[in-house]
Amino acid sequence: MTKNTKHTIVALVENKPxxxxxxxxxxxxxxxxxxxxxxxxxxxxxxxxxxxxxxxxAADVEQVTKQLYKVVxxxxxxxxxxxxIVTRELALIKVNATDQNRGAIIExxxxxxxxxxxxxxxxxxxxxxxxxxxxxxAFEMLRPYGIRELARTGRVAVxxxxxxxxxxxxxxxERKYRPAGQGxxxxxxxx
Amino acid sequence: xxxxxxxxxxxxxxxxxxxLVFGIPGGSTLPFYDAFRHYPQIRHxxxxxxxxxxxxxxxxxxxxxxxxxxxxxxxxxxxxxxxxIANAWMDSVPMVAITGQVVTWLIGRDGFQEADTTxxxxxxxxxxxxxxxxxxxxxxxxxAFHIARTGRPGPVLIDVPRDVFIQEAEFEYPETVxxxxxxxxxxxxxxxxxxAAQLIAESEKPLILAGHGVKISRAFEELKELAxxxxxxxxxxxxxxxxxxxxxxxxxxxxxxxxxxWNNLAIGQADLLIAIGMRFDDRVTGxxxxxxxxxxxxxxxxxxxxxxxxxxxxxxxxxxxKRVLAALNPLVKEKRHDEWLAWIxxxxxxxxxxxxxxxxxxxPQYVVxxxxxxxxxxxxxxxxxxQHQMWAAQYFWNDKPNSFVTSGGLGPMGFEVPAAxxxxxxxxxxxxxxxxxxxxxxxxxxxxxxxxxxxxxIKFAILNNSFLGMVRQWQEMFYGNRVFATREFGPDYVxxxxxxxxxxxxVTERKQVEGAIHLALTHPGPVLIDxxxxxxxxxxxxVPPGASLSETIDQPPVEAKPTPRREKVKAx
Numbered sequence: 075m076t077k078n079t080k081h082t083i084v085a086l087v088e089n090k091p092x093x094x095x096x097x098x099x100x101x102x103x104x105x106x107x108x109x110x111x112x113x114x115x116x117x118x119x120x121x122x123x124x125x126x127x128x129x130x131x132a133a134d135v136e137q138v139t140k141q142l143y144k145v146v147x148x149x150x151x152x153x154x155x156x157x158x159i160v161t162r163e164l165a166l167i168k169v170n171a172t173d174q175n176r177g178a179i180i181e182x183x184x185x186x187x188x189x190x191x192x193x194x195x196x197x198x199x200x201x202x203x204x205x206x207x208x209x210x211x212a213f214e215m216l217r218p219y220g221i222r223e224l225a226r227t228g229r230v231a232v233x234x235x236x237x238x239x240x241x242x243x244x245x246x247x248e249r250k251y252r253p254a255g256q257g258x259x260x261x262x263x264x265x
Numbered sequence: 266x267x268x269x270x271x272x273x274x275x276x277x278x279x280x281x282x283x284x285l286v287f288g289i290p291g292g293s294t295l296p297f298y299d300a301f302r303h304y305p306q307i308r309h310x311x312x313x314x315x316x317x318x319x320x321x322x323x324x325x326x327x328x329x330x331x332x333x334x335x336x337x338x339x340x341x342x343x344x345x346x347x348x349x350i351a352n353a354w355m356d357s358v359p360m361v362a363i364t365g366q367v368v369t370w371l372i373g374r375d376g377f378q379e380a381d382t383t384x385x386x387x388x389x390x391x392x393x394x395x396x397x398x399x400x401x402x403x404x405x406x407x408x409a410f411h412i413a414r415t416g417r418p419g420p421v422l423i424d425v426p427r428d429v430f431i432q433e434a435e436f437e438y439p440e441t442v443x444x445x446x447x448x449x450x451x452x453x454x455x456x457x458x459x460x461a462a463q464l465i466a467e468s469e470k471p472l473i474l475a476g477h478g479v480k481i482s483r484a485f486e487e488l489k490e491l492a493x494x495x496x497x498x499x500x501x502x503x504x505x506x507x508x509x510x511x512x513x514x515x516x517x518x519x520x521x522x523x524x525x526x527w528n529n530l531a532i533g534q535a536d537l538l539i540a541i542g543m544r545f546d547d548r549v550t551g552x553x554x555x556x557x558x559x560x561x562x563x564x565x566x567x568x569x570x571x572x573x574x575x576x577x578x579x580x581x582x583x584x585x586x587k588r589v590l591a592a593l594n595p596l597v598k599e600k601r602h603d604e605w606l607a608w609i610x611x612x613x614x615x616x617x618x619x620x621x622x623x624x625x626x627x628x629p630q631y632v633v634x635x636x637x638x639x640x641x642x643x644x645x646x647x648x649x650x651x652q653h654q655m656w657a658a659q660y661f662w663n664d665k666p667n668s669f670v671t672s673g674g675l676g677p678m679g680f681e682v683p684a685a686x687x688x689x690x691x692x693x694x695x696x697x698x699x700x701x702x703x704x705x706x707x708x709x710x711x712x713x714x715x716x717x718x719x720x721x722x723i724k725f726a727i728l729n730n731s732f733l734g735m736v737r738q739w740q741e742m743f744y745g746n747r748v749f750a751t752r753e754f755g756p757d758y759v760x761x762x763x764x765x766x767x768x769x770x771x772v773t774e775r776k777q778v779e780g781a782i783h784l785a786l787t788h789p790g791p792v793l794i795d796x797x798x799x800x801x802x803x804x805x806x807x808v809p810p811g812a813s814l815s816e817t818i819d820q821p822p823v824e825a826k827p828t829p830r831r832e833k834v835k836a837x
Contacts, residue, residue, distance in 0.1 A: 088446065091395075092383065099387055133573070140570035146392045146412060239525045 080109070081135045082154040082231050083126040084239045086116060088147040096145045101238055104138050106130060110163075110228030116240060121149060123240075125230045127134070152239035161231040165209045166191070167200045170220035179219060186212040197222060207220065270399035271300035271430040274363065277406035278307055280438055283334050285325065285690055286308060286363075287318035291338020292378060296430035310690065310719065313711035317683035319349020324647065324670050324687030325356050330483065332359040332413050333687070339365045340666050344425070347385060350420045353800030354389040355674025356504060357481060359418035361409050362386075366426040369397055382424045385620040393422040404646050411442045416449025417568040418481060424497025449567060453584035453592060461563045462541075462596035468537035468561075470605045471497045472608070474520065474549070477504035477673065478542015478566060478586045482665045485666045487511070487590035488541065494594065496602045498609060500528050502543050503658055507669035511642070511662025516736045517609065518662065519816070521549040523655040525619070526806045527612040529814040535560045535606070542566060542586040545575035546674070555813035565589050616819045618806050618833035619659050627775050629653065629728040629798040633660045636698055636726055639782045644696025645670060645688050649681035649705035652734035655804045682725070686712055688720040696724070696786070703729040703755050713765040716791055720810030724785045725767075727758055730800040738803045743810070758795035768792045 087093045094113065102106055109127040116123035133154075137152060139151050171179055176198065183190055183200050186208065194200035202212045206229060213224065233239055268276065274297065278286070287310045290298040301309055312318045315337040322333030333353075337346045343364040353360040367376040372395075383393045392412050394405050400664040402425070409421045433560060468483060479488050485508065492499050492515050500517045509516055520528040530549075532538070538560045541551070559675045564571075564578035565586055572581040582589055621630050633656045636646075646661050647670045648654040654671055663669050670688055672680045685699035706727050716723055737751040762769030768788055772781045772795065785792040806819045 093389075095384075096387060103388055137570065137574055140572075143446075144391070144568075144570060146444060146447045 079129070079132070079155065081126075081128045081130070081132075082133070082159065082229065083128060083139065084152045084154055085124045085126070085142060085148055086118075086121050086150040086229060086240060087124060087145075088149060089120055089122045090147050091117075093122075093147045094109050094124075096147065097142060100141050100145060101126075101128075101138060104134070105140060106134070106138055110226075112228040112230045114230075118241065120246070125138060125228070127229050145264065148193075150239075150241060154233060157239075158234040159231045161205055161229050161235060162203055163206055163209055163227050165201065165202045165213070165224065165226045167213060167216055167221060168197055168223040169200060169216050170196060170222060171198045172196065175219060179216065182212070182215045186215075188212060266436050267433050268436040269296070269300070269430065270402050270425065270432050270434065271297040271666065273399060273402045273434065273436050274406060274425070274430075275304045275307065275317050276436060276784070277403055277438060279304060281406070282331065283409045285322075285775065286334045286336050287312055287321045287325075287687070288336030288363075289315055289318065289338065289342060291342050291365060293339035293367060293427045294336065294342075294363075294430070296426070296427060297336070297363070297365065300570075301488055308369045309336075310715065311773030312534055312683065312686075312715050314709065316348050316679065317364065317686070317715070319346045319360070320352065320677075320680055320683035320692070321687035322360055322710075323349060323353045323356075324684035325691045326353075326358050326360055326418075327356075327480075327670055328464060328645065328688050329691045332361055332410055332479075334361050334363070334674050336363045337365070338384070339367055339427075340380045343382040344380055344385065347389070348675075350386055350422065351389040352677055353420040354391075354678065356672060357418050357477060358420065359413040360420035362420060363432075364422060364424050366395065366424045367624060368428045369426045370428075372426065375622075379428045382755075386422050389420070392418040393424065393560050395424045395426075396429055397426070399429050399432035402429070402434070403436060404439050406706045407439050408442055408444065408618065411522060412444070412447060415447070416451075423664075449539035450569070450583045451567070451585045451588055453565065453582040453589035456593070457580055458589065458593050459596060461582060461593055464537055464563060464580060464599075465495050465497075465539070465563055466598050466600070469602070470535045471495070471537040471539060471602065472531060472535045473497050473499045474502065474538055474540045474543050475499055475505040475508050476502045476541065476543025477508075479505055479508035480667045481542065482567075482587040483667075484542075484587050487515070487587055487594060490594050491539075491590055491597060495597050495600050497539065498531070498602075498606060500524075500532075502546070502549055503671060504673040505543060506658055506661065506671075507663040507665065507667055510664040512553075512664050515557075516662065516794040519658050521546075521551065522808045523659070523804050523806060523812075524614075525620065525659075526616040526817055526819040527609055529806070529808065530612050531721075532557050532560070533815050538562045540564045540566075540576075540578070541590070543572045547575075550575065550814070551808045552811060552813040553814075563822040580588050592696040610810075618819060620770040625775055627773065627778070628797050629730065629796070629802055630656050630660065631775060632726065632728060632772075632778055632796045632798060633657055633700065635778050636700070637661050638781055638835060639779065639786065640696060640698065642699065644668065645692065646698045647671070647681055647685040648689055649702050650676045650678050651702045651705060652730075652738065652802075652804050653700050653702040655735075656728070661762035678702070678705035681705055682709045682716075683712045685723045685725070686716050686721060689716075689723050690719075693721075697722075699723055699725045701725055701727045703727055703731065703753055704733045707753075707755065710761070711758055713767060713791075713793075719767040721791060721793050722789060725791070726835040727793065727795050728797050729755060729758065729778055730802065731755060732800055734802075735804070737829065741803070742807075758793060770794045771797065773797045
């Protein structure tokens, strides 16, 4: 049996309508469950960076990665599972708070190096940044006070050191990607 | 130069060398059809159902190597194309589908004849586009043709709202395509090719499994050179048939579920499989855990995702089959495998697999074999999907490259009539046989009207057993002989032929077969022959679903099963 592990996959995609749908559709066709997905702009104009976390046997993840390359708008895919990477996610947690326990909550948030970003008479909003484990731990510590809302971004990742999961530099500060269409900037939504 | 969106598309089609468009117009595509008048070099073939347009374009592309083009209006027109697009997707056929869409300001408001066409076709196209302004049309069409025919071919779709057909824009055809995410690997890795040559040199019991990729990349000569030089038997998959000459002493026919018994046994014995442009479909491999237990595998395919998907190769080679073989052949040493071939020949003699009993019954196999013999291996044969398809695959050992046209991956009944139309349009002077099942024929027979209109001299042979034969065979074998919903009521096919304007013939006895085929071959126009064959005939050999190739049933079991007889279902 192949071992089931969590895989971190980074995809650089052209910022065009429908791309997210196409990629999600490929995962779905092959029966994959996406545990988290974070999308945002990359350092290259016109390219978005998607970070997926997936569970499943390594052989299946390889197959799906190959399938993803069939999506014409996908420029590069990297499986970072075996790489040295820095991963972070951000969570906003709205917790019940009273005058009696607000101090205790602030203490917990300090331990996790989080921040209180909003206060109201009966609640606080806590911002936590870190690995999923750290966010989980903070959540567990805050849970007894009563959680009203939780919003997590999902994992984002970059490789440590010189290795990179983006396009290679052609010369100082210039990537090898030029969007098609006479240099017109392509802005648009992935949806 | 300013042009309307419709004119821009037509200009692009001209530049892409398109000669034929199969389609049906509708409200959303009317401005597009209005532009056809000014482009007499592009013929529009009005079919009777959009599925027919897609299958015809598909078959046209298979036999010409060009991109097939079909066209439909928005909503129901586009959804009717879906089966044909999915078929092209599964079999890697280059196709461009142009669909109309409701006007841009109605999109998403459930307008009349609106469907989310790009959403619906997303999983069955290499790429698709909803073009929202005429400015983007030229580049989109250019990219569409490039993607459809480059790398592993496949269908693409361009969805155009009615107002975009009318909108004016500056026409400039892009010279180049710049798609950073789409650069297929064409040349195989030299080190891998050297390794492959090494494995071939070491092998005592090698087999070549030749698939559709051989035909797609036109690697007929290269395959022949490899087989002859290293003296390796060639097994052709269903879609690989006619990728290697059927009369060649090294040609072994088809493997798999209804393949030749000797091939399935040989795969179990082989120490090397050279898989060329094939994807280890479950109909070829049977149960994967027992597939080719002693063999190392060289897998050559242009699509990296096919490598290791089902069978893990010893030597994977990503690249175009023709180029890879051209690089491999000079490295391959001349060798003989007489002992190995003698072993296969022995199995072949002991288990003839496709011998036809010498009696008076009108067996479908007999009909297929006679059509093959009397046509002298000339011309093209098109099939539908089902029992008749398997018999055609078993008996048509064509020499003519790329002359066997059938649907492999998707398996849609009803492929046979419109696909034959596409082949005959591509090769107007060649002989085209369409081997039909009575079930599939009734799904798309309306295209006979288009065939007669354009005077296409296609010869239709319906192997009429009054059953959905393959399904009935499974009911008999795996569902306790509970035959349900598979008995077909068919029309009088001779009258039907005459109503459409074809010559219609009926054959009910074995002794009439040759005469009818002769008549069809000498008649200059289209002919339909209703062969009323033995209704309960089953396809053998057979690997039961889920079983291994080593469990192939060569011949039907001796104990007689209760026979469903032909009963005419009377029309009320």
